[in-house]
Amino acid sequence: MPAPTLLYSSAGFSYDDIMNENNHSESVIIAEGLVKRYSKDVLAVDGVDIVIPANIVYALLGPNGAGKTTMISMLTTLIEPTAGSARVKGFDVVRRADEVRKRIGVTFQEMILDEELTGRQVLDFHGRLYGQPKAKRRAKIAELLALVELEDAADRRCATYSGGMKRRLELARGLMTEPEVLFLDEPTLGLDPQNRVSIWEYVRNLKADLGLSLLFTTHYMEEAEQMADRVGIIDHGRIVVEGSPRALVDQMGEDTIRILGRGDSRAFVETLQALPFVETVVEGESVIQLGVDSGSKRLAEVVTLANTDGFTIDDISVAKPSLGDVFLKYTGRQLRDK
Amino acid sequence: MRAAITIWHKHMTKLRLHPEEAVGLLIQPIMWVVLFGVGMRGLIGQGMGIEEEAYMAFMVPGIIALTALGAAIAGGVVWLSERLQGIVKEYLVAPIARLSILVGNAMSIVTKSVFQAVIIFIVGALMGAQVSLNPLGWLGGLVLVAGYGAGFAGIALAGASKSNDIGAYHMLIFLFNLPLLFLSNALYPLEMLPRWMEIGARLNPTSYVVDGLRQMVFENGAELAGGETLSLGLCFVVVAAFAVLGMGAAYMVFRKTVQ
Numbered sequence: 001m002p003a004p005t006l007l008y009s010s011a012g013f014s015y016d017d018i019m020n021e022n023n024h025s026e027s028v029i030i031a032e033g034l035v036k037r038y039s040k041d042v043l044a045v046d047g048v049d050i051v052i053p054a055n056i057v058y059a060l061l062g063p064n065g066a067g068k069t070t071m072i073s074m075l076t077t078l079i080e081p082t083a084g085s086a087r088v089k090g091f092d093v094v095r096r097a098d099e100v101r102k103r104i105g106v107t108f109q110e111m112i113l114d115e116e117l118t119g120r121q122v123l124d125f126h127g128r129l130y131g132q133p134k135a136k137r138r139a140k141i142a143e144l145l146a147l148v149e150l151e152d153a154a155d156r157r158c159a160t161y162s163g164g165m166k167r168r169l170e171l172a173r174g175l176m177t178e179p180e181v182l183f184l185d186e187p188t189l190g191l192d193p194q195n196r197v198s199i200w201e202y203v204r205n206l207k208a209d210l211g212l213s214l215l216f217t218t219h220y221m222e223e224a225e226q227m228a229d230r231v232g233i234i235d236h237g238r239i240v241v242e243g244s245p246r247a248l249v250d251q252m253g254e255d256t257i258r259i260l261g262r263g264d265s266r267a268f269v270e271t272l273q274a275l276p277f278v279e280t281v282v283e284g285e286s287v288i289q290l291g292v293d294s295g296s297k298r299l300a301e302v303v304t305l306a307n308t309d310g311f312t313i314d315d316i317s318v319a320k321p322s323l324g325d326v327f328l329k330y331t332g333r334q335l336r337d338k
Numbered sequence: 339m340r341a342a343i344t345i346w347h348k349h350m351t352k353l354r355l356h357p358e359e360a361v362g363l364l365i366q367p368i369m370w371v372v373l374f375g376v377g378m379r380g381l382i383g384q385g386m387g388i389e390e391e392a393y394m395a396f397m398v399p400g401i402i403a404l405t406a407l408g409a410a411i412a413g414g415v416v417w418l419s420e421r422l423q424g425i426v427k428e429y430l431v432a433p434i435a436r437l438s439i440l441v442g443n444a445m446s447i448v449t450k451s452v453f454q455a456v457i458i459f460i461v462g463a464l465m466g467a468q469v470s471l472n473p474l475g476w477l478g479g480l481v482l483v484a485g486y487g488a489g490f491a492g493i494a495l496a497g498a499s500k501s502n503d504i505g506a507y508h509m510l511i512f513l514f515n516l517p518l519l520f521l522s523n524a525l526y527p528l529e530m531l532p533r534w535m536e537i538g539a540r541l542n543p544t545s546y547v548v549d550g551l552r553q554m555v556f557e558n559g560a561e562l563a564g565g566e567t568l569s570l571g572l573c574f575v576v577v578a579a580f581a582v583l584g585m586g587a588a589y590m591v592f593r594k595t596v597q
């Protein structure tokens with residue numbers, strides 16, 4: 001496996017600057033060589049190093065089984081790492097777990113709600129668990145119910161909520177104790193497009209609030225692209241590449257040409273690599289993908305070259321590159337949206 | 339402690355939301371007393387050569403112990419389902435002591451047991467058991483019930499922390515349940531038991547809670563135990579030790595599953 005590549009956009013902050021100037025003090029999450037082995041055969045997280053600066057939205061993007069939930073579980077003190085270490089807000093997740101717990105809010109991948117309770121009771125119980133005084137709880141509940149638009153349903157049992165409403169309530173619960181770091185594990189899993197949009201709207205509003213850093217996981221590349229300031233692409237328990245979505249996508253060229261075909265691709269790929277306008281060539285299991293300066297301009301030329309090299313094209317398309325293409329480039333596999 | 343009370347409070351809230359469960363908690367002990375009392379007192383009472391009222395006083399503590407067992411088993415199911423549903427994760431990422439999660443659950447169980455014990459006393463008294471007039475005895479009785487409830491709650495919570503489905507849990511609990519009831523003085527006086535069962539009964543905390551209740555809560559309850567009674571001090575010591583051991587076991591098992 002290649003070492004993770006760091007990229008940063010020229011427009012935004014420089015990653016190295018943050019690292020050096022602040023000497024990690026401004027980082028909310030630091031993981032060093034984090035490993036989780038569930039059993040002899042299952043190595044869920046395989047040596048992850050990440051540094052997440054304060055006040056940004058960070059996305060862990062990866063396919064099913066990549067190790068996203070395991071990462072979150074370790075960072076939120078739910079499970080202990082097998083090796084390596086991690087700090088959240090400067091506190092070690094194992095030795096200072098209680099300090100970490102005081103500062104984080106979490107929503108889990110599965111719906112976890114006591115369905116016999118009403119929405120209001122769920123939030124109130126959560127606040128009590130953290131020792132919030134009554135007046136504080138009451139104010140916070142009113143504020144959060146308004147944020148996630150559940151005021152009308154607040155006194156109904158959660159069992160009667162729709163999936164989207166439950167998710168929104170969970171988000172409110174995660175925010176109940178005014179966390180400094182919020183972890184959302186696949187917050188839009190299983191939601192219809194409309195609910196997905198509204199969840200991200202709330203999060204976007206929150207982002208405007210000062211002092212909240214956010215780490216979320218997803219296997220929807222558009223979510224990572226649109227919501228995150230930085231993305232870490234994770235596969236088989238390793239971060240394969242990390243950077244701002246802009247920078248990650250930019251390195252793929254202006255346009256992506258995707259080719260599905262048959263025959264010996266070797267000569268064809270070699271030809272392509274030699275072309276001046278081709279910035280990247282990625283050969284996946286069934287696709288060849290080119291990053292080029294202009295898709296529409298180069299399409300005809302690519303088709304001609306394929307014929308010359310004896311490669312039969314079944315399908316060819318031009319698109320703006322996405323994080324999915326980045327994923328393909330670094331793993332050789334497609335990141336399938338569910 | 340605050341967290342334990344919060345979790346206890348949540349369980350009590352749920353109980354309020356489910357009147358049917360509360361009614362069940364009420365009806366079940368009444369049924370035990372009535373069925374056991376009416377059905378068995380002629381049979382066993384005559385065999386023991388004691389009067390019917392006296393038999394009630396003899397029997398009621400055993401029913402209390404049995405009901406406390408039932409409450410603990412049900413409480414274990416609550417805990418198991420919170421684990422299986424993942425609700426436990428909400429507790430685990432909160433800044434609270436691991437032990438307080440279990441203590442909260444045990445408190446709910448103990449509350450229900452004590453509540454049921456009070457009902458059983460009342461029904462037993464209505465059916466003719468002569469209740470002691472010493473309130474300190476009642477208090478002592480409730481302390482014993484609470485301690486016994488906590489001990490068995492610990493066993494149930496340990497079982498529920500280890501099992502990954504409800505069937506396995508019931509199998510595990512079943513293994514404790516029957517001997518705790520039958521290998522005791524709950525149904526027969528100690529001296530009526532065969533030798534090997536008497537030894538088992540003397541090792542069983544149930545015998546101590548039952549005997550303590552007979553002595554403290556009922557008039558002439560002590561004589562009814564068949565002449566030989568366990569010392570009251572010993573009853574408290576054994577029940578306290580049982581409570582600590584039970585909760586300790588639950589904590590050990592739970593801690594392992596969290597890793």
Ligand SMILES: Nc1ncnc2c1ncn2[C@@H]1O[C@H](COP(=O)(O)OP(=O)(O)OP(=O)(O)O)[C@@H](O)[C@H]1O
Pocket residue numbers: 038039042043044062063064065066067068069070071109219
């Ligand atoms: N408790 C566990 N015991 C054993 N193996 C586990 C456990 N949890 C996860 N795994 C395994 O670890 C690997 C990583 O799982 P993880 O849940 O972290 O992936 P993920 O990226 O969150 O996937 P998904 O998108 O499906 O949620 C998988 O192979 C999974 O089967």
Ligand SMILES: [Mg+2]
Pocket residue numbers: 068069070109185186
């Ligand atoms: Mg996951």
